[in-house]
Amino acid sequence: MHPDKFRRLLAAALAVPLVALAALGLFFAVLLHYDARAHEKLNKIDTVVTATEQLQDLIGTQEALARRHEIAGGAAQQSALVPLHTITRIRMAELQKMALGDPRADALLETLNDQYLLWMGWAQETLAGKTFGLTIAQNDARGWQQMSSIHETLRELLDLEHERRERQAAAIASFKRHTIEAIALSALLLGLLLATLTRQSLTRVSRSYRKALNEQERISGELARSRQWLQTTLESIGEGVLCCDAEGRVTFVNATAARLTGWQAAEAMGRAAQDVFVIVDETSRRPREHFWSADHVDALLASWSGQSLLLGRDGSECLVDHTASCIQGPGNEFAGMVLVFRDVTDRLRTERALQTTEKLAVAGRLAASIAHEIHNPLDAIANLHYLIETEEDPQLQREHLKMAKQELARTIQITRTMLSLYRESEHPVPVIMSELTQGVLLLLERRAMQQNITVEQNYEGHCRIEGFPAELRQVMTNVLVNAMDAAGPGGRIQVRIEDQSAEELRGSGVLIRVVDSGPGLSGDTGNRLFKPFFTTKGEAGTGLGLWVSLGIVQKHGGSIRIYNSCESSLPGACVEIYLPARVLQLGIHRLVSEEVHPPAMV
Structure with missing residues (x-):
């Protein structure tokens, strides 16, 4: 299998669990959002209840001050009632701004406000000594009746808020119960889904990997057989073959090359090519000039091609025709060189x-x-x-x-x-x-x-x-x-x-x-x-x-x-x-090879 296709399969196998977990995380985030809003609403109800109870306490304190006028006189209670009245008005306004969201609660707050203002008017007149022709008992009975209405309204408001709180608490409890059930069910379904998809993906990946592995083993076997076939062929041909890497180090020597140069393959491996393949000019016996440079491949190949006298390690000499070819790497870079040479002494003779x-x-x-x-x-x-x-x-x-x-x-x-x-x-x-x-x-x-x-x-x-x-x-x-x-x-x-x-x-x-x-x-x-x-x-x-x-x-x-x-x-x-007009001096003993061209153009 192609590596890109294998990577896509592997990415798909890993992406499915990640996507499922992301979906589950989003579901949990939505549940947490709804739970937070439900608790926020419950806290708001608790705040209303607390504010109502505080208002009830303030009104009870004012009622107690109004009852003491018979003992202490109206002037002292009237001076103490004024700040409490101010605080009560502030609490009443805050309670109205809380936007209870229930028409009945809003109506009760309006009624409570009216009742309180009515009672406050009575209390101020009474503490000021004004009865408007009523007896003290009649006047007190009127005040107590107004206060009873206020307390009745406060109880209704508190009962209404307590009822709302119980419903909200029950809703939260039910939501939590359903949330747990949904989480358990989604986890179970997600687990089954992930298990199924992951198993399918891993099966495809495993099958692809096994197929790629078998293909690689087949290619490796073919390469090994090709290498063995090539080595056997190179060892059996009558021409010498010597291979070098990019640094000019010998990497292969066949049997003919070993016989002509006097270097066995094991001894020549890793040595510089010019130390193993020693060639000189046939007539002057001057060493052939050659330099190893990957930047000048053409000059390098030309310096290793031609006809020269090969000096063997054992002192033997023979005339050889030698050619060089470049080995290119995966990126077309210079990776080495192949030298092919043969003994032409008998042929020249x-x-x-x-x-x-x-x-x-x-x-x-x-x-x-x-x-x-x-x-x-x-x-x-x-x-x-x-x-x-x-x-x-x-x-x-x-x-x-x-x-x-x-x-x-x-x-x-x-x-x-x-x-x-x-x-x-x-x-x-x-x-x-x-x-x-x-x-x-x-x-x-x-x-x-x-x-x-x-x-x-x-x-x-x-x-x-x-x-x-x-x-x-x-x-x-x-x-x-x-x-x-x-x-x-x-x-x-x-x-x-x-x-x-x-x-x-x-x-x-x-x-x-x-x-x-x-x-x-x-x-x-x-x-x-x-x-x-x-x-x-x-x-x-x-x-x-x-x-x-x-x-x-x-x-x-x-x-x-x-x-x-x-x-x-x-x-x-x-x-x-x-x-x-000018001829390149090749040496008087240099002869043409056996191959001739057809007479149409020689």
């Missing part, structure tokens, strides 16, 4: 033997032509020497001597060209391709004359590059010999060399085109021309000429391709060679 064989084959093909080219001027020199000895005329002797020198110079030029074909420089030197091609054509001149082949030459520009002259002569010899063989007796060959300006995909250099008048390429021949040992000449060919030429051109950083010409006068094959 075989390739060099094939190159030597091809050079010998080229020498063999040129031997007859060179013998004729050298024999003719030497024969002419011998004849001229005889004429010089027998000639007595000094003028004729000088002419014969001049002709002998010309033939001798031609012989020297042929021999120098022959020697330079196999004299190889250690570093690229300036080469004028037009002069180099003319030298090769000089060696092939006898062969062209025997087959009556016309060679057209067209040179434009300086045609100057940097390269290895001996190897370039070998390329031009192979191409021109193939063109002569394709053109056949009476055929025609056109050689064009021109300066090439810089383009988008390649720099400036020289473009060479050799076109013949032969039948051209047929079928899938063009796709197989650059493969070793493939030849269309039968027993007369070795099948190595174009393969070696391809390697030499690629060594110079150029390209070679063969296609059928579109010219009506020369409908045969066209060999197009591009050579850059």
Whole structure:
């Protein structure tokens, strides 16, 4: 299960009890609110009862003062009655402001107020000695009757408030009883609801967790099997594999890498990669420069790629082709590197033997032509020497001597060209391709004359590059010999060399085109021309000429391709060679790999 879905299920399982508890808490808050209001109302009733009883006591005190006028006289009671009257009026007003909320209680308060004012008028008149024609007994009877009405009203008011209090107390008791029952019932229902929902939620969470756990176990098993399969594969392949982390520490070494480097896997683990994989330049034996920096991954990979001499821990040495690839982490950050290398010592030895064989084959093909080219001027020199000895005329002797020198110079030029074909420089030197091609054509001149082949030459520009002259002569010899063989007796060959300006995909250099008048390429021949040992000449060919030429051109950083010409006068094959103005020095022993590209664009 996806982690987000699992988290949602877990959140839902926890949210249900929280929501239920919140609802229960809200229900309890409402109950407490109603209970507080009921007690507030009960307290208000108690306050009214207390105020009524205090009012009753004040009126009773005033009644007692009014009764004493017979003994003490009216003046003293009248002075004492005034403040009590004021307090009574204040208490009466406070009681009326309490908003009892019962029409009967409000009516009783109005009646009580009127009765009290009426009695207070009687008491003041009586204490002042005014009876209005009534006898003392009649006057007292009137006062006592008024006071009896006041007491009756107060008793009714108190009875009414006591009755209200009992009803409110009973309501509170009933509310509490129902509240307890509601709480118990809601707790029971909530418990059942929570138990049911929680059980369902936990069941889903548990099922999801178990499913996720099973999926994780399945993935872990697949990863373990994949890791075992990968390790077995890496251990069984014939190429060395060495893995490093982001700090350049070795994390994996397969059996081939352990054999070539001399480091066992257990010993190499955790060591710096440059201490285990020690490579130097093949010719200069200088250590390959490389630096470990995750900020410059491209430069790091380039410094660990190429062909070098591997120095084993046990002192062994072997030539290896090695490449490096970057390992990226989850955030595409640099997490390490994989080095893949293989021993190419035997392959290079075989390739060099094939190159030597091809050079010998080229020498063999040129031997007859060179013998004729050298024999003719030497024969002419011998004849001229005889004429010089027998000639007595000094003028004729000088002419014969001049002709002998010309033939001798031609012989020297042929021999120098022959020697330079196999004299190889250690570093690229300036080469004028037009002069180099003319030298090769000089060696092939006898062969062209025997087959009556016309060679057209067209040179434009300086045609100057940097390269290895001996190897370039070998390329031009192979191409021109193939063109002569394709053109056949009476055929025609056109050689064009021109300066090439810089383009988008390649720099400036020289473009060479050799076109013949032969039948051209047929079928899938063009796709197989650059493969070793493939030849269309039968027993007369070795099948190595174009393969070696391809390697030499690629060594110079150029390209070679063969296609059928579109010219009506020369409908045969066209060999197009591009050579850059400057060649990267890779070492004279550096050879191309076995993989070759199709001739459509090499």
